[in-house]
Amino acid sequence: MLTCPECGFLENSEQETQCQQCGAYLLPATLEVSTTRDAHLAEFKPRFAMGDIIFGKYSVTEVHAGGPPPAYYMGRAAEPRSERGKSDLVWIGEAPLSERHPLASFQFENPARRTIRQDNPFGPISHFLGINKTVGLPRVLECCEVENSAFLVLEKNGHTPLRELGRLTESEVCKIGAQICRILAVVHQAGWVHNGVDADSFWIDSQGQVWLMRFDRVRPAGLYNPEYMLPVIEGFSAPEMYWLNPNLHLDGRIDVYSVGCVLFFLLTGRPLSSMPLSMRYGGLLGNYPDMLVSPALERILLRSLSINPRDRYGSMIELAGALIGLSLTVHPQVGSYTDVGRCRELNEDSLLVMNLQQCYESNPTNIGLYAVSDGMGGEAAGEVASRLTVRAVAEWVTERLMSPALQSLHGGRMLESTESCDVLLASESGTNTRATQLLTSAILHANSTVLDYAAMNPYSQGLGSTITVALIMGHILTVGQVGDSRCYVLSQGRFERITEDHSLVERMVRRGELTADEARLHPHKNIIYRSIGSREEIEIDIVTRRLKAQDVVLLCSDGLTGMLEDDEIQTILERNPDPWMAARELVIAANAVGGEDNITAIVIRFQ
16 A cells, blocks of 8 residues: 555555545655667667767767667867857767657748758757757757768757766755756747756856756657657656656646756755655655755755645746745855055045845845945045945935835845846835846935035035945845946956946056056056046946855955955955955055055955
């Protein structure tokens, strides 16, 4: 007898596939799959070996066969391709023309222009990839027939299969999972299911982009057709695929289960099949204490891995939304430090650090606002201008973002990441504002505030300030910039300045009139052509970045960058995991080599 994992009913016979009491799918005592296939197909042998040249164009570097077709090869273009940004690596599939493919009934949009033979099993996939330019789906280089075999050649963008990545952090797994879901959503929109997602189906490139590289198991959604073998992959296939009968309905929830298995594999380094069945479907992943998986991610995985399909996420978009929502809950550590320096009598720099962290009904919202402003004007009260600037920005963002966030009924859903690295901000009225728009308006408000102050205080004519402000919501960084204070991002050993100085010498460097070293010593290095309070209409640079775990963001005034080279700043950030200690050492180091100006640094590190 079989025990139902859902309701605990004990009297299900071993022949039952669903519980007699609640209808949940039952796991058989032994997970064995019997499938039939034509003998001549099972004996299919690949035509090429390592080192062979296919079509005179592609050199074979790996051969993957040993089972039913298709066989596939990894290869490289015999002659490097001259097209910019195009990979020389290829994936080549081979199958017999006699192979009957589940997608044989696929309808081409324009049959009159069809150039692929009707009996080519790769034809529907080639056509699908040709009309879908989604990032993550490879480009078709060739689809043809040679003698009794069909061939499909795809550009292989990814360099590493997910199986070889090892154990990843939660944030990395969420990012990869969201990409997988978006790619498979396109497959589902075509009316197909992938039916065989595992850790070898996807490859990842050096930029972290995931690519789907296996299409041999794709078939139409709907009732299972017993004419075509339904491959089962231990540790990745959904439980209902272990019972092959004409009543089995194939839909996207089969792939949802498989994606859950891939995420489990990336988190643990082992397939789901390594867990006892009782633990696998007992409501716990069983990782603790060997591994810490946050309860929120564990709930996402458990829902994806539900034994009953109707309890899983209903679509890939729904699962992607859950993973993206979880990635919005990062917790940055922040440290700041400011000093007058060794040559000035007054510190005209101002800084702002505001963090809002709240959690209602397990829906967390994290918003961070950070700003550095360097005042100008001397006797015209530059310190007043910088103070007015950061206060005005803080007031604007507080009134239009932080206060509504505290009162919002949307909870964790009030922030939504977009493909362009922007963030949509939900409101009670149902309208959405982009983070870039909010930050632009806040800086314009600060500019008006400083102009109004100068108009009411004639003795302060000529005052002004720079502003570099960072708005961080979840894993999205939005930076607004006016002047020559800066924002840097340190990510995986790469230290990058993401803002552009609005200074005379920086413009001369961009024009090739000065070198970077000459600009540092130029007598007019402090002259800027864009500032807060200089005129009623100002241009504002807006930059967005998607942050990852262990990334470090630095905001600083030119009192720091005028004293230290970028590589010196990077070294200090890398040897100080504590943000406050890093900010403190940056200021001390700048003073040690002269401290010619006020020095301010804000360091934000993501865990």
